[in-house]
Amino acid sequence: MSILKNLVGAAALSAVALSAGGAVAQERIALVVKSLGNGFFDAAADGAQKAAEEIGGVEVIYTGPTSATAEGQIDIVNSLIAQNVDAIAISANDPDALVPVLEKAMDRGIKVISWDSGVAEEGRMLHLNPSDTALIGETIIKLAADYLPDGGDVAILSASSTATNQNAWIEAAKEVMPEKFPNINLVSVVYGDDDSVKSTNEARGLIQSYPDLDAIIAPTTVGVVAAAQVVTDMDLIGQVNVTGLALPSEFKQFIDNGASQAVALWNPIDLGYSAVYLAHQLVEGATAEPGATLSIGDVGEITLDDTNSAAMAAPFTFDASNIEEFSKIY
Numbered sequence: 262m263s264i265l266k267n268l269v270g271a272a273a274l275s276a277v278a279l280s281a282g283g284a285v286a287q288e289r290i291a292l293v294v295k296s297l298g299n300g301f302f303d304a305a306a307d308g309a310q311k312a313a314e315e316i317g318g319v320e321v322i323y324t325g326p327t328s329a330t331a332e333g334q335i336d337i338v339n340s341l342i343a344q345n346v347d348a349i350a351i352s353a354n355d356p357d358a359l360v361p362v363l364e365k366a367m368d369r370g371i372k373v374i375s376w377d378s379g380v381a382e383e384g385r386m387l388h389l390n391p392s393d394t395a396l397i398g399e400t401i402i403k404l405a406a407d408y409l410p411d412g413g414d415v416a417i418l419s420a421s422s423t424a425t426n427q428n429a430w431i432e433a434a435k436e437v438m439p440e441k442f443p444n445i446n447l448v449s450v451v452y453g454d455d456d457s458v459k460s461t462n463e464a465r466g467l468i469q470s471y472p473d474l475d476a477i478i479a480p481t482t483v484g485v486v487a488a489a490q491v492v493t494d495m496d497l498i499g500q501v502n503v504t505g506l507a508l509p510s511e512f513k514q515f516i517d518n519g520a521s522q523a524v525a526l527w528n529p530i531d532l533g534y535s536a537v538y539l540a541h542q543l544v545e546g547a548t549a550e551p552g553a554t555l556s557i558g559d560v561g562e563i564t565l566d567d568t569n570s571a572a573m574a575a576p577f578t579f580d581a582s583n584i585e586e587f588s589k590i591y
């Protein structure tokens with residue numbers, strides 16, 4: 262893979278920017294993720310690289326902190342400003358904390374977009390959501406409710422407590438629950454920080470605190486794996502259903518062993534691919550403004566709403582009938 266991983270700092274300054282075909286890249290787009298070592302972001306980086314190859318003359322710098330914190334991302338963005346990259350496409354660990362450093366980047370002429378997990382409007386030129394926020398919120402509750410015909414107690418294991426995307430989905434879920442899922446009772450929301458160890462401890466804590474828990478909903482690909490492993494290890498398969506947003510390649514084993522009935526997600530490869538297409542168009546001079554329609558290559562096009570945001574396709578559900586097939590793709 263020709264992606265230059267975590268190339269931030271002095272080394273990057275002396276690196277020769279090569280595009281996929283070996284030609285000297287004229288444009289450098291940084292794909293900044295919540296944290297490295299997350300399979301979801303690795304898949305997005307594959308999509309980003311695919312877009313760079315299609316466009317030509319574009320180098321993707323795939324980078325992120327080792328743990329999912331805003332502080333780590335601020336350091337990285339400062340480094341990218343020093344390297345004078347052309348664009349920064351960030352999945353943010355906090356909607357507000359990144360704004361000053363991203364404003365600084367934009368002041369220097371760097372195009373800034375957020376994708377997956379947004380930053381506040383003043384910190385970016387546009388934001389790309391993987392799917393409609395209200396729809397994701399409803400989907401994560403429905404995934405649990407579908408297997409609880411008589412209702413029951415559910416808990417949410419989220420990512421970090423400041424993650425823009427998970428917080429928006431949880432809010433949307435809470436809003437839709439009274440009307441559409443009146444017999445589902447949300448007993449707790451805990452945060453595993455997209456860290457396997459912390460997510461595992463939080464999942465164990467939920468099971469200990471709520472012995473009658475019927476389902477754990479983890480709207481994070483890291484948390485959902487940790488929760489399903491805990492349910493497996495504690496011999497609770499059939500008692501506590503684990504669901505949420507999962508990468509099929511990482512999660513198939515837990516559909517197979519019955520720790521989960523079904524999960525959902527969108528295509529992370531398409532998401533990273535689209536982020537690079539959008540950043541590239543801004544570098545080329547496109548204007549991000551309400552009503553603007555921008556190409557996302559093979560994936561189609563998006564139209565910006567009045568907050569300069571757009572959403573991609575509906576989430577897709579994976580269960581025993583199809584997870585094998587999808588696990589081969591992402």
Ligand code: RAM
Nearest residue numbers: 301420480481482483506
């Ligand atoms: C994790 C991250 C990411 C989120 C997915 C569903 O990988 O928190 O931001 O979109 O889960």
